[in-house]
Amino acid sequence: MKVFIGGELEHSISDKFRKARNSVIEYMDCLCDISYINELSFYVFCLKGFTTNPLSRYSKKRNRIELEILLPFDKFETANDSQCVEILKQSILDAIENYKNKNIPQH
Numbered sequence: 419m420k421v422f423i424g425g426e427l428e429h430s431i432s433d434k435f436r437k438a439r440n441s442v443i444e445y446m447d448c449l450c451d452i453s454y455i456n457e458l459s460f461y462v463f464c465l466k467g468f469t470t471n472p473l474s475r476y477s478k479k480r481n482r483i484e485l486e487i488l489l490p491f492d493k494f495e496t497a498n499d500s501q502c503v504e505i506l507k508q509s510i511l512d513a514i515e516n517y518k519n520k521n522i523p524q525h
Contacts, residue, residue, distance in 0.1 A: 425462030
């Protein structure tokens, strides 16, 4: 299974996000073994003053789960590198848990 993490970010945090994303992808590659899914895709929003209702969806055609995540910009901006990794990791785990709770059909 492939793991993708991308998104829309403020320029001021792009380097911090890139470092955190790379660490989290390594973690996810070890953690995730969902045999019936080809790709787990996360789209992260981390923008000043931006709010949205994150979406969760399953693409049957691509056999991919797509999850949107809203990261708290102020918290991410002031966090150190290890805190950024934890913020992103916890947000991803929360998004996965929320997805599982929605009982979206996957087959």
